Amino acid sequence: MLLADFHPRSQLITKSTRVDKPRFPVIDAHNHLGEPFGGGWNNKPLPELLDLLDEAGVVTFVDLDGGWGEDILNAHLDHFKVKAPERFQVFGGVDWSQWESKGDEFPEWAAGRLKIQKERGAQGLKIWKRFGLHVRDHEGELVKVDDPRLIPIWESAGELGLPIMIHVADPVAFFDPINETNERFEELGAHPDWAFTSPPFPAFMNIMNDLANLVARHPNTTFIGAHVGCYAENLGWVGALLDRCPNFFVDISARIAELGRQPYTVRRFFIQYADRILFGTDMGLDLDAYRIYYRFLETDDEYFNYDMELVPSQGRWQVYGVYLPDDVLMKVYSENARCVLEMEG
Ligand SMILES: [Zn+2]
16 A cells, blocks of 8 residues: 555544534634635625635635736735724735836836835735745846835835735745655645755745845835744744744744644743734635534634645644634734724724
């Protein structure tokens, strides 16, 4: 038998709690509504989407798919935000491809686009993982995450009150050689294009140190480090950056696998940084995914699958619930997002 065909069934008989609804209303601060991650809801009827949000217990949903031009942003704002303003926020972005034609003018130009996006209704800025790995300047040089030429973009976001949801580098195993010691070996086998083996890519820690420099250099700009600060494997590192930079926050999206396999550390982390952690799933509008997140945060269930696959997709392990206290849960579910995303009420 091949290891790939080995699907052992746990014989543990332990408590299993079904959590259909969150204990408190939820703001999903990291998710998508377009293609390919969000299910293409920009082309589907809105009432159906609102029913699903109600069923999931989600009061507000942050759609990171506003893109970087005006066309996609306008389409998403018109389809979601205009019709149900209290249920959605739409984030815009930076069109890195314009660096080539704009040359040295690019950073000021990109900063100016943020103003236009904000006027149109965008409420934040999403920086995708290409930044630090693929984004190049007009001379074809790879751009570092803390490149000082880009200061106008980050300062503008701060002045405009646009929080920046930033994802760089993570997960760390994607930078390691793909061999028998790589804990994401099977996942990389299924998605070879997710590998950023270094070299030729920059080392993981170089990118992370650049992220820390960036966040520290712009104290008046709010940064949300996607997927537990882009380093869910090392909460000591994330905690140190949270300690150093009051303008830094994290979301927990798509990293239940990492969090749930270190439940003691994670429970302490949530309690210590209860004001700095935002709920998010990054799973589109998937009710089963929401229920796994709620079960993880609310119960002390042990050794359960963190996704819906027979072999869990990020690695062959199971997770443990962290039964957060109600006051911490309320902050993570919505209160922190309400502050960071500058919402009323
Ligand atoms: Zn995402």
